[in-house]
Amino acid sequence: MGKNLTSRSEDYSKWYNELVVKADLAENSGVRGCMVIKPYGYAIWEKMQAGLDKMFKETGHENAYFPIFIPKSYLSKEASHVEGFAKECAVVTHYRLKNAEDGSGIIVDPDAKLEEELIVRPTSETIIWDTYRKWIQSYRDLPLLINQWANVVRWEMRTRLFLRTAEFLWQEGHTAHATEKEAIEEAEQMMHIYAEFAEEHMAVPVIKGVKTESERFAGAIETYCIEALMQDGKALQAGTSHFLGQNFAKAFDVKFATKEGKQEYVWATSWGVSTRLMGALVMTHSDDNGLVLPPKLAPIQVVIVPIYKGEEQLDVISEKVNPLVKELRSKGISVKYDNRDTHKPGFKFNEYELKGVPVRLAIGQRDLDNGTFEVARRDTLEKETVKAEDVVSKIEFLMDDIQKNIYQKAADYRKEHITEVNSYDEFKAVLESKGGFVSAHWDGTAETEDRIKEETKATIRCIPLDAKEESGSCMVTGKPSNKRVLFAKAY
């Protein structure tokens, strides 16, 4: 096929956009800012969902489903929440179309105006806490540990596939607790679960931390996050978990009777990851040849390409391949045997490289003669000839080794791209030349944070959980600071 993929060094942003489309992950639709997730991309998302869902359930969460529409009055109940979302709301105002009387076509029926406008959910705290008021009466009803898999809409002006789209898919957890301590522990637990998922399933190393006040979720007391680093040196927020205090309980009047019979407001968390993770996955591992997928999320883990002339030779090859396919499947490895006669082996090699299939086997006449397969791994592009009797254990080894190798590669890259600086000039120089995370002292004020953002486009990605106490002075104002925070330009 010829990939014609722009290289990363040439234009990273263009490389990403092309890759997402060419690898059949997603594409823009005819609806402004809304994407179509194509079958190959969706298959990866399904694997992400399955992995996360299992972790949620193992920690006692249940799934439920709440309405897509939020009455305008609900959204308005928590002041900072509506402030945060008002500017990007898709608003339903009518419930009927009709034929125009002048015959000009289908129009919105002005007689079908809603009494109260409905917002297509940008997030569901308000509708969910309106429901929790009915579900929670006593401490016996707590904790309430619920997750929802859903689509949400935030009207973005500039969109990019997976990274920023008007509609996206996500999960949103919403939990209710009797005590502040328990709610904070829940919010922290979910951050750890997200980090575990990112690192062990996606092979994406992340930094755990908390957001500064300016970067917090609208309505949160504390926002925990995981931050990843892309190959262009920009950070990407991969998941957030919020301790919401009693803000939503107060806005929606959700109280419970304690064991002692007192009425108290309920403590809340919410947490979410979205199809944005797909963007993080692509940008962390892929190269100028296409996607590189971690075996744990690859829809096809092994592809087998026969190299043959004529049906007779294909039959001989298939006799070797079919039992191998069966054996691999019995071990839970997903295999595709691509014996299409409409495409040449070279075309297929290109295609599976582009699509990031972790392991490719090829088998031709020489392999038939020698009882071997050619085994190619996608991450390093290394090829090796392996005896047929060793090929299964080789593949099992590679499933594990590729997963580890791409994680390590990303972790090494990140390690090289966390730079400590002690002056604002140094800060700017590192940001421009090298990118990545820049670790610096900051005076803790929103003013300084804003100034840095305006002057350099870098934001505080997080105050890392493992930041060590270290007395220093803010690189901008010289005021005292007791720990370093991580800055970066970000997606």
Add this chain to the structure above:
Amino acid sequence: MGKNLTSRSEDYSKWYNELVVKADLAENSGVRGCMVIKPYGYAIWEKMQAGLDKMFKETGHENAYFPIFIPKSYLSKEASHVEGFAKECAVVTHYRLKNAEDGSGIIVDPDAKLEEELIVRPTSETIIWDTYRKWIQSYRDLPLLINQWANVVRWEMRTRLFLRTAEFLWQEGHTAHATEKEAIEEAEQMMHIYAEFAEEHMAVPVIKGVKTESERFAGAIETYCIEALMQDGKALQAGTSHFLGQNFAKAFDVKFATKEGKQEYVWATSWGVSTRLMGALVMTHSDDNGLVLPPKLAPIQVVIVPIYKGEEQLDVISEKVNPLVKELRSKGISVKYDNRDTHKPGFKFNEYELKGVPVRLAIGQRDLDNGTFEVARRDTLEKETVKAEDVVSKIEFLMDDIQKNIYQKAADYRKEHITEVNSYDEFKAVLESKGGFVSAHWDGTAETEDRIKEETKATIRCIPLDAKEESGSCMVTGKPSNKRVLFAKAY
């Protein structure tokens, strides 16, 4: 707790509404016509999804995701399609809220009016076929076999939990084919898959058939359906599969190059089932004590309730129960050991009866003395004392037997409630006295169908696939008819 459930004979409709809420399946939300699917209800839906998804994938379908919004102009492109959906469309007209200048609160920003209104998808044929135009060039791109799990919105004036809600969850398959024959085969295949799912997973017997022209999907050439019968004698359409001909291909200009190099329009199908299946499940099996769930869809298949006084006795019981729980789980049976000390056994018995848990074990002092468990099955409410060493095989037997028994019960009920009639008077009498399906001759015209509907509220549910050729005359007009069709009042 005391169930306080209205009985079916007293008020079937009230019984249903109460049961759905009390069994924690779903409830109405603060948003008109939109429901909240509660965790217990959602867990059943997840099992339905998993069962169906597996069947779809085994027949070569892949999942994808398309935008929730449909531009008004797209919806308008297929004439009969927009005709069918225009009256129930939620319309997005604006993309921003703002603070009112007079301080009266949050309002829709009049400056943020969309150039073209967006419809919240009532179904996705139009946006999908707009996409397929880009995906299909040649016969090599066909068939295209895609499914989507999504929420859809149809603005209904009178809603009922699961049966008819403004927003509901569903799957919608959309396939594209090179030939008419292949598309028809696909539409038929999906009807058969739906029937298999209904009968084998839900234990709901269904009749397969085709819809009359008036009852067809808006834009379809042929609508295949499966029809179930509820305990009040009303029918419920449980799934539909449409042969769409070339209607959408023509509306969206989707052509492909044949092997011979000719340009032809693509042939289409679409097919869907929704959370409506939850309503069918509840109404088919449940009784005046609550839900009756088929083991294959029950989130909890076995509940174990200890009957004890004091912690010491509970410990002795738990020593017997814990290894049993472990063994059952290792066999893939979902078990809940309800050792809560906040509720009495009687309360728990009631609760699990209400929630339709197929098998309940109880164990108290006498069982400890005798080495037994009390085993109760939900479908027949029979109780039996079973030796501890036999209890696993007893449960395995019951998983199978309850599934079969409730299917058979529903099939027997349906058999008794298909009545052949030969005159319109007899037809009306049967409809009023006995309900169910009424099998009658009809002259094949929409006029007669409409008249019957107006006069009796009965509609033609389907022309059964297995209807035998039989010359007769229409019960209303006396005109000739060559097969019987099935009428019923329906949900």
